[in-house]
Amino acid sequence: MEHAADGILLTDKGHGETSHGVVKKVKALFRGGNPVKVGHAGTLDPFATGLLIILLGQGTKLSQFIMSAEKVYLATVELGVETDTLDPTGKVLRTSHVPDLRPEYIRERADRFVGKIRQVPPAYSAIRYKGTRAYKLARSGQGVDLKAREVTVYSLHILAVDLPQITMRVRCSSGTYIRSLAADFGKDLGPGGYLLSLRRLKSGPFDVEDALPSSEITGKARDGFLSKRVLTIRDALPDMGEIVINAALAEKVRHGYQPVWEDLIVGRKRKTGIHPGLYDGWIKLVSDSKLVAIMKVNLEDEVSRVKAKIERVFSA
Numbered sequence: 011m012e013h014a015a016d017g018i019l020l021t022d023k024g025h026g027e028t029s030h031g032v033v034k035k036v037k038a039l040f041r042g043g044n045p046v047k048v049g050h051a052g053t054l055d056p057f058a059t060g061l062l063i064i065l066l067g068q069g070t071k072l073s074q075f076i077m078s079a080e081k082v083y084l085a086t087v088e089l090g091v092e093t094d095t096l097d098p099t100g101k102v103l104r105t106s107h108v109p110d111l112r113p114e115y116i117r118e119r120a121d122r123f124v125g126k127i128r129q130v131p132p133a134y135s136a137i138r139y140k141g142t143r144a145y146k147l148a149r150s151g152q153g154v155d156l157k158a159r160e161v162t163v164y165s166l167h168i169l170a171v172d173l174p175q176i177t178m179r180v181r182c183s184s185g186t187y188i189r190s191l192a193a194d195f196g197k198d199l200g201p202g203g204y205l206l207s208l209r210r211l212k213s214g215p216f217d218v219e220d221a222l223p224s225s226e227i228t229g230k231a232r233d234g235f236l237s238k239r240v241l242t243i244r245d246a247l248p249d250m251g252e253i254v255i256n257a258a259l260a261e262k263v264r265h266g267y268q269p270v271w272e273d274l275i276v277g278r279k280r281k282t283g284i285h286p287g288l289y290d291g292w293i294k295l296v297s298d299s300k301l302v303a304i305m306k307v308n309l310e311d312e313v314s315r316v317k318a319k320i321e322r323v324f325s326a
Contacts, residue, residue, distance in 0.1 A: 015046070016324075017240040018076070021219035023062040033131035035227045036064050051076040053136065054215065057098055060084075060210030061218040062242045071322045075292065075304065076246065080164065082181045087192040088172040090207040096132050096189035097205045106201045111213040113171040119198055120166050120178065128158040128192045145192060160185040175206065193289055199297050210221025243324060246292065252294035260297035264323055269295075269309070270319050271318050292321075300326065 023032055032118055040046045049070045060083075090108040092207040093100035096175060131137050131155040162183040172175040176195075179283055180188060189205045196203020211218050244252075253274050255263070260289050274295075295303045304322040 015240045017050070017069045017242045018051075018072065018246040019064040019203075019240050020216055020218075021062045021064055021227065022218050022221040022223045023054050023059055024224050025059050026056055027185075028056050029062055032062055032224045032227070035224065036066070037137065039227070052081075052210075054207070054210060055097065055099075055125065058208040058210065060208075061112075061213050061216060061221055062224070063213060067220055067322050068241060069246060071324065072243060072246055073252070078184045080181060081186070081210060082179065082182055082212035083188050084169075084177070084179055084209040084211055085188050085192060085204045085205060086175055086177045086207040087196060087224060089176065089196055089203040091174075091198070091204055092202040093112070093204045094133070096193045098207075100204075104202065107203045108174040110290065111173065111199060113168070115169055116199065117136065117168045117174060118296065120168050122162050122198065123191060124166050126162050127196060128160050130158045130189060131156045131187050132189050138191045146284065159185070161293060174201075176203075180209075181212075183229070199224075202230070215260075242301070244296060244299070247294060247304075250292055250294050250304075252296050255295050255297050255302065257297055260302045260326075263303050264325060268320050269318070269321060307308065 019036065021032055021036075024027065029050050033050055037046070037048045040048075046067055047070050049065045051065055051073050052061065054062050055156050059309075065073060065076075074209075089111075090106050092103045092105075094103055095101075133156065136143050137156060163186065164181040165179075166181075167179045168176060171178055180186075180191065182188075188208055192203060192205035207217075222287070253268075255274065258275060259269060291307065293307055294301055295305055295306050301321050301324050303324065306319050308317045
């Protein structure tokens with residue numbers, strides 16, 4: 011039987027599995043012991059594969075921070091076919107002839123999708139529309155009028171052109187729908203298209219190459235499984251700045267105390283050069299190598315007025 015763990019587990023979700031199914035398999039490792047809360051940061055559709063970050067115990071409190079990170083995907087678009095779901099699981103709406111498009115032309119058109127773009131999320135998505143998940147309404151035949159939203163595509167590299175298929179690597183902001191990107195790209199090229207395959211390669215600082223294949227998450231993997239694979243909640247946010255606080259202050263924070271900036275820099279400003287500008291945004295408060303809390307820090311002017319507020323607290 012596994013011992014409870016707080017942290018994250020990097021998994022490589024297999025084709026055909028649901029994200030919830032991977033969560034259930036991880037939960038099963040705790041069967042017979044104390045119940046452990048398990049979730050994930052960012053759904054992958056069953057047809058998609060790749061990096062799925064599983065949240066364990068207090069790691070579930072990190073969801074918003076991990077999900078907000080940029081992502082990298084390997085995607086294949088098939089031209090000449092459009093489906094209602096924008097992916098291979100949907101009903102074919104129309105087909106069209108695919109002309110002999112030059113790779114140079116395809117790359118030129120791809121550049122139009124780099125930067126801040128507006129895209130309409132797929133009707134078959136988990137976004138809430140009038141209080142209900144959009145995909146539930148779409149499946150029941152009800153119309154879904156989702157509004158366009160701004161996302162950022164940092165880079166889009168065409169890796170291979172084997173018409174009617176185009177394979178590309180996309181680095182994008184959180185909230186970007188690759189299905190919508192594929193469909194829009196297909197329309198821009200002329201014949202339309204849909205997302206044939208998708209693989210998430212990276213999420214923030216984490217890479218699928220370091221992930222455990224979901225097929226290996228079985229009852230046989232229990233012995234020492236978590237201790238070898240799970241990253242602590244402190245290590246789950248390696249790109250977030252941190253400030254070390256003493257044990258007395260850590261105890262106060264865990265009991266609801268909201269420290270002011272002066273509490274954090276007292277006795278340190280001269281020695282370590284801590285300046286609020288270095289921590290504008292989210293910061294970790296750490297004591298005895300353990301994550302105590304995550305604090306939101308905002309600079310209120312260009313001098314030194316700082317507004318700080320505890321957003322998440324973690325038990326010892």
